[in-house]
Amino acid sequence: MDxxxxxxxxxxxxxxxxxxxVLKNFNLSLKSGQSVLLNEKNGAGKSTIIEASAxxxxxxxxxxxxxxALVLDSSGRSKRPEMAFGLTLQSDGxxxxxxxxxxxxxxxDLTSNRxxxxxxxxxxxxxxxxxxxxxxxxxxxxxxxAMLAGMLPGFxxxxxxxxxxxxxxxxxxxxxxxxxxxxxxxLRERGNTILLASHHSDFAACATHILEDxxxxxxxxxxxxxxxxVDVKPTAKPRNAVFRTSMTLNRRTLATLAxxxxxxxxxxxxxxxxxxxxxxxxxLVQASGLYLxxxxxxxxxxxxxxxxxxxxxxLDWWKAHRKGxxxxxxxxxxxxxxxxMLTQLGFDESxxxxxxxxxxxxxxxxxxxxxWFDLATSRLARPKAVYTRILTPILVLxxxxxxxxxxxxxxx
Amino acid sequence: xxxxxxxLVLLVGFIGIGITLVLAFLKAPxxxxxxxxxxxxxxxxxxxxxxxxxxxxAFGFLFVGSALWFFKRSDFGWRMHVAGAEAGLATGLxxxxxxxxxxxxxxxxxxxxxxxxLNTFGLLTFLALFLVLGRQAQPDGVETRxxxxxxxxxxxxxxxxxxxxxxxWQIRHPGPVLGGGDGGSLNNEMAAVLFFGAISFTTFxxxxxxxxxxxxxxEQRLESIQEAMDKV
Amino acid sequence: xxxxAVAYLGMLIAIAIWTWTVFSRSNDLExxxxxxxxxxxxxxxxxxxxxxxxTREQE
Numbered sequence: 001m002d003x004x005x006x007x008x009x010x011x012x013x014x015x016x017x018x019x020x021x022v023l024k025n026f027n028l029s030l031k032s033g034q035s036v037l038l039n040e041k042n043g044a045g046k047s048t049i050i051e052a053s054a055x056x057x058x059x060x061x062x063x064x065x066x067x068x069a070l071v072l073d074s075s076g077r078s079k080r081p082e083m084a085f086g087l088t089l090q091s092d093g094x095x096x097x098x099x100x101x102x103x104x105x106x107x108x109d110l111t112s113n114r115x116x117x118x119x120x121x122x123x124x125x126x127x128x129x130x131x132x133x134x135x136x137x138x139x140x141x142x143x144x145x146a147m148l149a150g151m152l153p154g155f156x157x158x159x160x161x162x163x164x165x166x167x168x169x170x171x172x173x174x175x176x177x178x179x180x181x182x183x184x185x186x187l188r189e190r191g192n193t194i195l196l197a198s199h200h201s202d203f204a205a206c207a208t209h210i211l212e213d214x215x216x217x218x219x220x221x222x223x224x225x226x227x228x229x230v231d232v233k234p235t236a237k238p239r240n241a242v243f244r245t246s247m248t249l250n251r252r253t254l255a256t257l258a259x260x261x262x263x264x265x266x267x268x269x270x271x272x273x274x275x276x277x278x279x280x281x282x283x284l285v286q287a288s289g290l291y292l293x294x295x296x297x298x299x300x301x302x303x304x305x306x307x308x309x310x311x312x313x314x315l316d317w318w319k320a321h322r323k324g325x326x327x328x329x330x331x332x333x334x335x336x337x338x339x340x341m342l343t344q345l346g347f348d349e350s351x352x353x354x355x356x357x358x359x360x361x362x363x364x365x366x367x368x369x370x371x372w373f374d375l376a377t378s379r380l381a382r383p384k385a386v387y388t389r390i391l392t393p394i395l396v397l398x399x400x401x402x403x404x405x406x407x408x409x410x411x412x
Numbered sequence: 413x414x415x416x417x418x419x420l421v422l423l424v425g426f427i428g429i430g431i432t433l434v435l436a437f438l439k440a441p442x443x444x445x446x447x448x449x450x451x452x453x454x455x456x457x458x459x460x461x462x463x464x465x466x467x468x469x470a471f472g473f474l475f476v477g478s479a480l481w482f483f484k485r486s487d488f489g490w491r492m493h494v495a496g497a498e499a500g501l502a503t504g505l506x507x508x509x510x511x512x513x514x515x516x517x518x519x520x521x522x523x524x525x526x527x528x529x530l531n532t533f534g535l536l537t538f539l540a541l542f543l544v545l546g547r548q549a550q551p552d553g554v555e556t557r558x559x560x561x562x563x564x565x566x567x568x569x570x571x572x573x574x575x576x577x578x579x580x581w582q583i584r585h586p587g588p589v590l591g592g593g594d595g596g597s598l599n600n601e602m603a604a605v606l607f608f609g610a611i612s613f614t615t616f617x618x619x620x621x622x623x624x625x626x627x628x629x630x631e632q633r634l635e636s637i638q639e640a641m642d643k644v
Numbered sequence: 645x646x647x648x649a650v651a652y653l654g655m656l657i658a659i660a661i662w663t664w665t666v667f668s669r670s671n672d673l674e675x676x677x678x679x680x681x682x683x684x685x686x687x688x689x690x691x692x693x694x695x696x697x698x699t700r701e702q703e
Contacts, residue, residue: 016554017553017554017555018551018552018553018554018555019552019553019554019635019636019639058558060485376559376562376563377546377559379555379558379559380550380555380556380559381550381551381553381555381556382549382550382551385549385550386546386549386550387541387542387545387546387549388542390538390541390542390545391535391538391539391542391563393531393534393535393538394535394538396525396531397525397528397531397532397535400525400531415670419667419670422663422666422667423663426659426660426663429656429659430656433652433656456648456651456652459655502659502662505658506655506658506659509651509655509658510651510655513648513651513655517647517648616659620663620666623666623667623670624666626670627666627669627670627673630670630673630674630677631673633677634673634676634677634680637677637680637681637684638680640684641680641683641684
C-alpha cells in the first residue's frame with residue numbers, strides 16, 4: 001500500500017501496560033473509506049489499539065502517523081495532527097461540570113468548524129438535555145454525548161478524517177444502535193477512516209474490514225439505503241475550545257476561588273491574627289514576604305481544573321487532541337493580584353500596583369508548576385494516590401529569592 | 413550477592429556509624445571555642461558530613477537507576493532506582509536532621525529558608541520521600557516506573573546545584589569540606605575520624621542499597637508467581 | 645548538653661529502627677514467597693491428579 005494514501009498508520013507498534021506487552025510489533029494501515037471493526041474478546045487490546053492510534057500511549061517501538069505525518073514515535077517525539085480527529089474513549093472523556101452542547105461543540109471547534117448539532121441531538125433523543133450538565137445525565141445519555149463528540153467531526157469539512165471510536169454503543173438502546181450503524185455507513189461513504197471497537201455484532205454491518213488475530217479481513221459492508229437527511233454545512237464561527245472551557249468551568253464551579261482562594265484568604269487571616277500591622281516596616285525583607293505570602297499559598301494549591309479533568313478520563317481526551325488542556329492561569333493571576341492588594345490594605349499600607357502585579361504572576365506561575373507535577377503523574381494507575389505536594393517545597397526557595405530581590409531593589 | 417552478605421554489610425555500616433559517634437566525642441579534638449558558638453554541637457560534623465556524602469552517592473544510584481530504566485528498560489536499573497531512593501531518603505534524613513540540630517545550636521535557627529544549599533538538599537530528600545511513598549501507593553508497571561524515573565532524572569539536576577550552591581550563594585552554610593580549595597582547615601585526627609565516618613556511612617548506604625534491591629527483586633518474584641496463579 | 649544528647653540518641657535510635665525495618669521487610673517477603681510457592685506446588689500436584697484420568701480410574 002502506498003504510504004501517502006494511508007490516513008492512519010501504525011507501524012511496528014509495541015505498547016507496554018503494567019508489566020506486559022499488550023501490543024507487540026503491531027502494524028495497521030488504513031485508507032480513506034475503510035472502516036475497521038475490532039471485535040476481539042476483552043483484554044485482547046482493542047482499547048490499546050484505539051488509544052495508541054490517538055497517540056495517547058507511550059510507544060516502546062514503532063510510530064503512529066495521521067495523514068502521513070508523524071503523531072508519536074517511540075523516542076517520545078510528538079506532534080499535533082494537522083487534521084483534527086474524532087475520538088470516543090472507553091471512559092466518556094467528558095467533564096461533569098460541562099453542558100451537553102459544550103462538550104460536542106468542543107469536539108467540533110477542535111476541527112476549526114461548526115455544524116448544526118440540533119438534528120443530531122434530536123436523532124439520539126438528547127435535544128431536551130442540551131443545556132444540562134453532563135454530571136446530571138444517566139450513564140447511557142452520557143455515552144451518547146461521548147459518542148457524538150467522537151463521530152461528528154467526521155461530518156465537518158470536505159476532507160476525510162480519522163474517527164477512533166472505542167465501544168461507542170455500550171449502554172445504548174437498540175434504536176440508537178441502529179441509528180449509529182446508519183451514521184457509520186454515512187461517515188464511511190464521506191471518505192472517513194473509522195476504527196471502531198465493539199463487542200456488539202450489529203457493527204459488522206457497516207465495516208469494510210474486521211481485525212482478527214492482528215490480521216485485517218476484508219468484507220463487504222451490508223446493503224443499506226444512504227440517507228442524506230442532515231445538513232452538514234458549517235454554521236457559527238468556531239471558538240477556541242481550550243480557552244472557552246477554561247473560562248466556563250471556572251465561572252460555573254468557582255473552583256479557583258473555592259480552592260486556591262480559600263488557601264490564600266486563610267493565610268491572610270492567620271497573618272493578620274499573628275502580626276501586628278504597626279510593627280511591620282515596609283522597607284524590610286519580611287514586609288514583601290508578608291504581602292506576597294497569601295498569593296503564594298493560593299498558587300501552591302495548584303490548578304483546580306486538573307481534578308475535574310480526572311473525571312471520566314477527560315484529561316486523556318484533551319491530551320489526545322494536542323491542542324492544549326484547560327487551565328486556570330488567568331483566574332489565578334487575578335486572584336493573586338487581589339490577595340496581594342488585600343494583604344497590603346490589611347497591613348495599613350497603600351496599595352503598590354507593581355507588587356500586586358508580582359503577586360498575580362506569583363500565583364499563576366506557582367500554579368503552573370504544581371499543575372505540571374499533577375500532569376506528569378497523570379499516567380499512573382492511581383493518579384490521585386501520588387504525593388506530588390511533597391515536591392512543593394521546591395517553590396519556597398525561588399519565593400525567598402524573589403522576596404529578597406524585591407527588597408534589595410527597593411520596589412516598595 | 414547473597415542475603416547474608418547484604419545483611420552483613422548493612423550491619424557493619426550501622427555499627428561503624430555508632431563507633432563514629434563514640435570517636436567524635438572521645439577521640440576528635442575540641443575546636444577552638446572562639447570560632448564556634450557551640451563547640452559541642454560542632455561534633456555533629458562527624459555525622460553530618462559523612463551522611464551527606466553517602467546521600468550524594470545514594471542519589472547517584474537513584475539517577476543511574478532512573479536512566480537505566482528510562483532509556484534501556486533495564487529491570488536492574490529499576491531496582492537500583494528504588495534502592496537509591498530508599499537509601500537516599502535514609503541518609504538524606506540523617507543529614508537534614510543532624511544539620512538542623514547543629515544549626516539550632518550554632519545559628520539559633522534550625523532551618524534557613526533563604527539558604528540555597530539547605531533548600532536544594534532538603535528538596536532532594538523530599539524528592540526521595542516522594543519517590544518512596546509514591547511508588548508504594550502504585551501497582552508496579554511500566555507507567556509507575558516511567559513516571560518515577562522521570563522525576564529521578566529531573567531531581568538529579570539538583571545534585572551539582574547543591575554542591576556548588578555554597579560557593580555561588582554563600583549565606584550561612586560553610587563551603588565544601590573536600591575540594592573546597594581551603595584544604596588546611598582539618599587536622600589529622602579530625603580527618604581520621606571524618607574518614608572513618610565516611611567509610612561507615614558509605615558501607616551503611618551500600619548495605620541498604622543491596623538489601624533494598626533484593627527486596628524489590630523478591631517483590632517482583634512474588635508478584636509474578638501470583639500473576640501466574642491468577643491465570644490457572 | 646541534654647539537648648545534644650537527646651538529638652544524638654534520637655538519631656541513633658532512628659537509624660536502628662530503620663535498619664530493623666529493612667531486615668523485617670526482607671524476612672516478611674521471603675515468608676510470603678515461601679507460602680505462595682508451597683501453595684503453587686499443592687496446586688500443581690492436585691491438578692495432575694485431577695487431570696490424570698487413568699490413575700483415578702485405577703484408584
